[in-house]
Amino acid sequence: VDAGNLVTFTPVSVEQGSSNARIPHISNDYEYQTLIPWGTPLVSGATGYDGDPDSRPTADEATRQVGIGHDGMWFYPENNRYSDFVANGYQLSSTRGLLVVNHEYGTNGHVLGKAMPDSLEDVRLSQHVHGVTVADIRKARGSDDWELVTDSRFNRRIHVNTEVTFSGPAAGSPLLQNLAGNPPMGTANNCGSGPTPWGTYITCEENFNGYFGSNEPDRQNDSAQDRYGFSNNGFGYGWHLFDERFDLANEDYANEQHRFGWCVEIDPFNPDAKPVKRTALGRFKHEAVAIKEIKGGHIAAYMGDDQVFDYCYKYESRQPWRNYIRRGESPLDDGRLYVARFNADGTGEWIELSVDNPKPFKDGKTLGDMFADQAELLVFTRLAADHVGATPMDRPEWATIGKDGEVYWALTNNGARTEPNAANPEAPNTDGHIIKTVDRNSNRFNWELFFLASDTRGTENVVTDPDAAWADDEGRLFIGTDGGQPDGLQDQLVVFDTTAPGKPEPKRLFVGVSGDEITGYATTPDYRYAFINVQHPGNGSPAATNFPAPDGSGRVPRDCTVVLRRKDGGRVGS
């Protein structure tokens, strides 16, 4: 491939992309199909939900259906377990595999058809559409389309009431135990994700605070709860009204709130294995994770905490990842967690968040002075990062790793910023930007501003609010957006050629529908098929769009996966 010439498709024009918000628009060189919308039955005989506004699944039925709020995902080619890799090398099928999809959220209005739950059954339905789906999918015979393999033994739903386990330094901490003695269950607000080199999936828990609440108007946050954004009303889900686990005032479940906000590992090829919350990666509003092998066979994991003025993080394993896997351990349980400080001169520091870090920070205090042990530090990662003076960013969403190991960080926007800093140069930052970092070693990096979205205002390439990010091995960078787009456009998928000289130019590949955002990115190993998600189309209103049902059908719009392919069978993004 020619550097600087990686993206040659005909972009969707502003005129075309803004012409009808009820349906998506795609480059003339491409076509798409939809796959596994919310409510798709994973086993035969299970009831499905097709968007009939007069009928909704029961809570029990929802556990056998694809969830809502499709977000981060990855495609695992069949026969791609780590044990298969040891025996045969990875079998990189591009015609069958497991698509693992996050279900970030669905509002009560969308899921229940009403603002608040009236019963525990309502709460359970809401909880069961959250989580993760593992879906066995394949190319349909004699067609370019993909289909779900109903009844595959790998098909699986993980939701808010699925048993999980904890591992890493905080696993045994009293901060993760309740007086009630209830076992750890569930994952929630599964936003972005990341694949591991050993063939598993990491799902990231983002706005977990919003599911907790309290009926006691006098209940007050402590300072840590303030920092994590808990409140008596939460985000209006009302789970706490019928499920004591999510009641902040219930002393028997006082530490349930600490059980969310983690990176959670799922082995898609082992349907019986419990998801594992990896505490060494810290507890914050985890957007997504990008993992790569670095020098010496260790792994580095790059992670954003998506909140205005929150931080960019990195984790590194202490040993080569293969050592852990061979011993039946995890590279994600034994490592160092860092937070980023960006200097104005284009350098930066990864500051280690450890009670053993001897350096004094604010008020001359070390992290060891601030936290009783590493478990406590990890449960309150945000407080540790505050203490060491990390750089407050404009909402770090996805990070992704480019072909040369550089890391792109999508900073979606920050309307609250009044003081610019070097790495966040706009105040307020309404359109967002992308930063590129290159690690010099474990503790130091270089950085540069890769893309300032406001530069595209008034051009054919206009795009704002970068969120989902994925870079391929040739130098393309795919960005999905989340935020009202200018010029009558809806949220979109754009592609950069990072090898092109001069200012990066995003090319518009796909435009979604009214009310949606474009989330996630996955590809088949041959790059002929890409998977993205259309999340909360129409914000659930059939008056806005019926997607993916035919326009005019009156159906409730449903979150779904969209499979993209070039008409000529070429590589997606080219």
Ligand code: FEO
């Ligand atoms: Fe779930 Fe920050 O996006």
Ligand code: CA
């Ligand atoms: Ca979202």
Ligand code: CA
């Ligand atoms: Ca996001």
Ligand code: CA
């Ligand atoms: Ca977002």
